Amino acid sequence: MLKRISFSSFFISILYFLIYFFVPALKNAVYSGGFWAILHALMGVILIVGVFGIVLFTLHYLFSDPTKK
Template identity: 90%
Template sequence: MSVLKRIVFSSFFISILYFLVYAFVPALKNAVYSGGFWAVLHALMGIILIVGVFGIILFTFHYLFSDPNKK
């Protein structure tokens, strides 16, 4: 597995873990609401999560509808 692929996958799973912690820890929610670094981190993790989910959907459609015999 290439280094770039490992970074992309790990950042996606880190963003999932971040939002699980965000959902259950009120102190993190208050830190995000206060602004600054935590708000920027929250926005970045949201973008990573949305792009990752969109990529999974695209790769699934590509797998389902591509011709395996086509080279």
């Protein structure tokens, strides 16, 4: 359940930044501050943590011993 929530929030943050990149009205809302600026910061943190997790899990998969439990 927690894994599904974390993956879905990561993909929602990717979708948010794609929309942010292509919609000027959302950029203006973020620049004005308030709720949208806080949401933007939260989505940025989720995106950074998600990318870091993907890199970490990939390195763990590549360099861990499959026979060791």
